[in-house]
Amino acid sequence: MSLQQIYDVEARIISVSNVRGKVYKMAIDAPEIAGTAKPMQFVNVALGDSTDPLLRRPFSLSGIYPDRGIIEITWAVVGRGTEIMAGWQAGQSVKVLGPLGNGLDIANLCLDHGLILVAGGTGLAPLFPPASQALARKAEVNVFYGARSADDLLDTGDLVTGCRLHLATEDGSTGFEGLVTDLLEAHLGVQGTGDNGKPTVISCGPKPMLKQVKHICNRHGFPLLVSLEERMACGYGVCQGCAVPSAGRKSGYYRVCTDGPVFWADDIDLGECTR
């Protein structure tokens, strides 16, 4: 017996392309996953038959196309697994487990005062789907996106038109020179915020960035959702490997792979998180 909600599919790769530098994008023919996935869910990708590397690798869905039965992931090469994936070609088959994680129910979010997305590096990838769903709900979407340099930026052309994009690079090679959180603060300072009219914020990226975003949102009283990464073994909830310390009411740990990856920032203790 099974109460199947997560599919383990042997899927065909439709395309693999090098976005720029070390960043790649892959479209996969996986109708079961595309048909049921929510924004900000992820998949666990098997690397092949060898037992070294052994584990699957988790990647957020940067694109979900239920009509065409296609999902898309976007990744940066950071180690052996992502390197192997960069060598894959259209037509090959790949084992993909998904959709995984809680994902985002955009219908449950208050978007009356707009949505602010704050991303660093590959952290923009999971924000493409919620950006487009929020725009479809006629919300104002501001995207703050930062990276080390222009070479590290994802393809912002994948952001649905209508979003207001604010770019920052640490070396100033594109957009604002500095951290994306500085750009965000500058923007909020100019705009002012008042007592009511608090936009919802969703953020994804490196831990230090998330902490800073949390700090800013706390100050302005904006509700903040963060998407977390943690070393994962199974990705589907059985091993308890992906623990993240809780804050607020629950004591102990949450599992990033099933309780998350999307959390209300107040529910987790970013301070103690590794990475």
Place this chain on the structure above:
Amino acid sequence: MSLQQIYDVEARIISVSNVRGKVYKMAIDAPEIAGTAKPMQFVNVALGDSTDPLLRRPFSLSGIYPDRGIIEITWAVVGRGTEIMAGWQAGQSVKVLGPLGNGLDIANLCLDHGLILVAGGTGLAPLFPPASQALARKAEVNVFYGARSADDLLDTGDLVTGCRLHLATEDGSTGFEGLVTDLLEAHLGVQGTGDNGKPTVISCGPKPMLKQVKHICNRHGFPLLVSLEERMACGYGVCQGCAVPSAGRKSGYYRVCTDGPVFWADDIDLGECTR
């Protein structure tokens, strides 16, 4: 300091081709090895960066072309390593250690009464170079070659013209129907052998075939060289993993990778060999 005789080269693959069925052939640009290798030596081929599979795989040189700096190996897909190799493509680089093993000093062999080569399956591969060297010395070369069926035969077109080829397949799909050793016996029965005029025999193939060849040669008093295979870890003499029981004067074991792979049949105990 080093007394380098064995080269660990990162070499370019010139071509990989599917001979037939599960049999493949690969030419590699390795001038150091091609320039020094003797017939019936072998190389140890690294499979890649993963540690699973871990060890290199040994393959006899089926072609040695010092002028062009090229070596060639021919293999059958029997497991994971040989499967991986079948997916390799021209232009890729491959780590190859060689030349390994004692090889054959054809100049030291008596070829006055001809040379008989007896091979089974991929066992023909190491016999291409000695066949061509023996013919260059104007010896009469008879090649007895057997396999399960026509699909399992190597490319006998690689045998230098001038050899007399006697084919056997167990299912009769090509040549004599039956074992190559039966064909050999039939041939020797017809030819007769007399007291003098004993050809030298070299054999390579599965253990049961080698045993039968040894039996036949003993009866006719033909000097017999066999090329052995044994599970190898290092292939260059340091681990003592490739032990084969000795017979005759030496007690204990020989190492196939350095004492062999070519042995006088009388020096080794084929009975106790595994495989």
Place this chain on the structure above:
Amino acid sequence: MNLTTDLGGLRLRNPVIAASGTFGYGEDYIKAGDISWFGAVSIKGTTIAPRAGNPPPRTCETPSGLLNSIGLENPGAKVVIEEKLPWLAQFDVPIIANISAESCEEFSELAAMFARSPHVSALEVNVSCPNVKAGGIAFGTNPDMCYESTKAVRQVWQGPLIVKLTPNVADITSIAKAAVEAGADALSLINTLVGMAIDVNTMRPVLGNITGGLSGPAIKPVALRCVWEVSRAVQVPVIGMGGISSAQDALEFLMAGATAVAVGTGLLVDPEIPRRVTQGIREYCEARGIETLQEIVGAARR
């Protein structure tokens, strides 16, 4: 072909078990895999009191292996017995309750708690957890302590009693014999090997808990050797585990002397493994005219 097997009174439809700690209590597994391919399932190691587990990071990939330092995170026996087991029981797969404790008294109390649940088919006494400070592995490295803890459980539990052993010992047969003497009906082996990893960039141990348990294909040779040694030394059935991810792996364990096998790390990589392993064993046997699993068990020893 008959795949049924018997573990000291616990009859299984097929010999593939979900290893403890890689199946949770089934709630999440059931969404990704088909539980009916298991002959039995062993639940996450459970303690009397709830445990939060160790600080992250808790896992680290190694060559063909996985280090984990979960630290027995579990909601405590009461929640497990009242909430988890009744739910899991609906799937009609025998439930093995894996229990962990810091003293013989605790083991006996814990066993008594589970004895009152109608849903437990067997108890698996974990004297081999490398990831908790008190108790855990200590019980499994000393024959006397193994005897005492097994005995403590035996006195309050009448059903099939499995003791799970650690490979981190010089002579696993002496521990196995102690468990059997104290009344174990079957033995599970192996639990993980103690290992660690260091991040050369930060110059710190990777795991929050510093050391962890090594599992996966890397340890298969050690696990097979343990099964080989123990199944010759004792008369009770052995559940073999350690790096199983294919029918061929499982067959190696059965031939070494295991009466059933468990899949741990393999489930993390691929929830479909139990089906593949079970079908593969069947195909292997049918191709060779082997009619019962028992014909294979210990075949390499004959």
Place this chain on the structure above:
Amino acid sequence: MNLTTDLGGLRLRNPVIAASGTFGYGEDYIKAGDISWFGAVSIKGTTIAPRAGNPPPRTCETPSGLLNSIGLENPGAKVVIEEKLPWLAQFDVPIIANISAESCEEFSELAAMFARSPHVSALEVNVSCPNVKAGGIAFGTNPDMCYESTKAVRQVWQGPLIVKLTPNVADITSIAKAAVEAGADALSLINTLVGMAIDVNTMRPVLGNITGGLSGPAIKPVALRCVWEVSRAVQVPVIGMGGISSAQDALEFLMAGATAVAVGTGLLVDPEIPRRVTQGIREYCEARGIETLQEIVGAARR
């Protein structure tokens, strides 16, 4: 950058050692690799009488690992001392003589024989070989036996004395302490883990000797943990080994507390490894402004 290191009186130019049993006596290695990249070389385990070794097959690949059951094939101490060492000495790399025996008397006799050779820089007492029936691993699993065998060697050998330990124990620190108490100047760890493999087609163990020693990347996490534990428990330097095949692997061992490292299985796969490891350690240190190896040793413990 200064790569020199000191192993209880044995000074090494660089910290990378050829592990015993994967370098022979150098004659074959020298044809394929450059011996001058080694800080020292440990010769094949040598016994008083010549040994033919175990029946084949003697090796079997496992996931990221290698099983071997060579069984201490060696020409005996006399031949080694009279023929192998004088030849090997020409390369000016310190020679560590790895010795194996079945009793304390034999250990003492063997040590005395090597003490008379001018070419031995250190003795490595192998109390951890899993592939011989008598002696071997037994000495390494019992603190008292480890003490006695070390003592026996200590009494006849004044030079640097290394004891090589097995991981096949519940508490490696107790064995380590016994060796140090008996006079060991340094410890080598780890030797192989006992393992086995089964061929499902023949239904027989793969190795002629049934069980063998598991080495290679698969055991690296276990080896690192042993180095971590032992280097905290004793004051003498530790030589770390087990699955090292890159500078990163070596750095992990140094940071865990090893003063030098040895490469075994890695040499079988790639004779060039000592150069790669040594150069890689140098690059790592230079990129971080680290000037002596000692700054890294045990860095993960600080």
